Amino acid sequence: MKEPKQPESPFLPNEICEDWVGPPDSVSKIRPIRQHIPTNETALEKILREKQASVLAWNHLYWKKHNKAFKQERRRFVELRTRPGAEAVTDDQMADFYREFMERNREKHRRYNLQWYGHNFRLLGLAGLVAPLRLLRAVRLLR
Known part of the structure; x- marks a missing residue:
């Protein structure tokens, strides 16, 4: 016998009446959406709902990878410039880092x-x- 699907959280009901939007992911900054599934959902509505979920997952994955890479490169940049006895990284140096990062990732952003x-x-x-x-x-x- 198949057990009923457990809710994702003990605070969420099994069925919802409206779409729920959660807090932004800590890395991707994308808000998760838990979609309401109507009982009389047509095949076309199901295709749309599933495609929306798929696009949201794709977007989340892209921004998770991008933001993780950005944070790692920024951390390395700051570490290389803040040796013991050295001054803190200046705003101009950070601006140069942001510009160079965007230039290096221009083609990836264009494809995205x-x-x-x-x-x-x-x-x-x-x-x-x-x-x-x-x-x-x-x-x-x-x-």
């Missing part, structure tokens, strides 16, 4: 942006198909 736009246009297309279905469902419920 193109992929991000692609994901969002696909989500908009799906949402454009789902919205009329939800409108019809709401109108039928009002009668």
Whole structure:
């Protein structure tokens, strides 16, 4: 016999009535979203919901890797310039570090942006198909 799925946290109910947005991840800074699954969800709505979750996971992973690399490089930069007896890193030195980091990662950011736009246009297309279905469902419920 299959056991019922346990909630992710003892403070969360098994079923939710609305989407829940959590606090930002400490590394990626992306807020997790726990999506409501309606009982009368259509196949198209399910595809949209799953695609949204997939894009959110992809975005979280990208920013987690990026921010982790940024923090490591920044820490190394500061450590190399703050030897015993040396002065603290200046704002100008940090500005140079930020500029160089962005220049080194320019192509990666360009690819990320193109992929991000692609994901969002696909989500908009799906949402454009789902919205009329939800409108019809709401109108039928009002009668």
